[in-house]
Amino acid sequence: MVRVRFAPSPTGNLHIGGGRTALFNWLYARAKGGKFVLRIEDTDVARSKKEYLDEILNSLSWLGLTWDELYYQSQRFEIYKEYAQKLLAQGLAYQEGPAIIFKVQPEKIRINDLIRQEPIEFDTALIKDQVLIKSDLSPTYNFACVIDDALMNITHIIRGDDHISNTPKQIVLYQALGFPIPEFAHLPLILGTEGGRLSKRTGATAISDYRAMGYLPQALVNYLLLLGWSPGENQELIAISEVIKKFDIKDANKTAATFDLEKLRWINAQYIKKAAPQELWEMLKPLCLEKGLQVNNFDSNYLLSIVKLFQERISTLADFPEYSDFFFIEEIVLTSEAKKRLDAKDYSREFKLLLERLDGLEHFDCLSIENSFRLLVSELNIKAGELVHPVRSALTGKTIGPGLFELMEVLGKKRIEARLTKYIKGGV
């Protein structure tokens, strides 16, 4: 049975690269009907923090990467010590004070990597003796890693490229301990736009940052997947259930990929467009409240109509409160462009006439509004745009946004009246 693991260290957030490694492990387990083990590598007690642990667990859950088993290395120190003693007793390791050090014998190591055609060759003569147990009695990464991967029956080690040079160090330990050597698959790194590792300088690195910026987990997963694997047949958008049917770690790319926020945004926009308005609203609501929009004061029909109005034009959830605020606040604030529109001319007569027409409407729907609006402008002998722009500015405070007639239908007669009246000299 396939058993894979993701082994983060709680000394930082779960970042984009870690998220992709976790995703590929999880996918391989799900594709092969295996198990996905999560192992927290918290052997560095000083640097490990509870807040990072929580953040990592939350991010994995948010991405939908559920684990089957969970282990903490900090609870397994006795096990590591036991195996180190064994190597000591066998004469394969020696002591240096309280530390236990493995004597590396010169040999040629060949590593078969699932995503590379040729085996990778190393000469261990170039490797120093390896510390197993440090002076403070905690195990080193390579030692704890090997013990755990073996005891947890990990069959495939899928990890970042940056671990390639750790692999020979680990293989000598597998051999010395008499453990079977698992399969390896080293994923290429994700690079920042500047080349080199993705770093905070290049942009957000934490999965939680993308959550906060309004990306959907499915969209981020879809993007991360494309960064190193292709469904073929020119497909860009793919449901995770479909991926599980065709995923194999052997098909992972071996070239490093540059993180491209533009494409992520596009994918996110596609997922937002496809989402059910109700579900989208569940995600939007907390963001609106956070921005101080009193959305609880409105009924759900109103809210869903607004969601539908913006669903096609936002690319992140965070765009929503910014674009739609005028639906939720009475005293809207004009942008400087909107102000310019309204200051350009006195629209008292036009606004007044428009309100009269709207008042006479039997049905206050988009189509009726548009018909009466177009009739009015033709009677006034002006182009539609000449009235559309000032009305939009007065109603929304903005010069950009959804179609005017659609937003008027949603906004409702009362709000329209109140907002246009403000610009009619001498009142109605």
Added chain:
RNA sequence: GACCCCAUCGUCUAGCCUGGUUAGGACAAGAGCUUUUCAAGCUCUCGACACGGGUUCAAAUCCCGUUGGGGUCACCA
């Protein structure tokens, strides 16, 4: 520096294994359509096999080298 990995449009990639394609798609960019704005959508355009040698009738594809990029060289993980 030593060791290791990698190399197709600006970016992500298909094609490479099993040589014969007008080297395909997506994002971005540019143009147009639509139109009340901004988006979206649709149509079109731009744009790549890093270089040099082989092997072969034929090389993006196989081999070697060069160059370039990246990674690792901790009692961090």
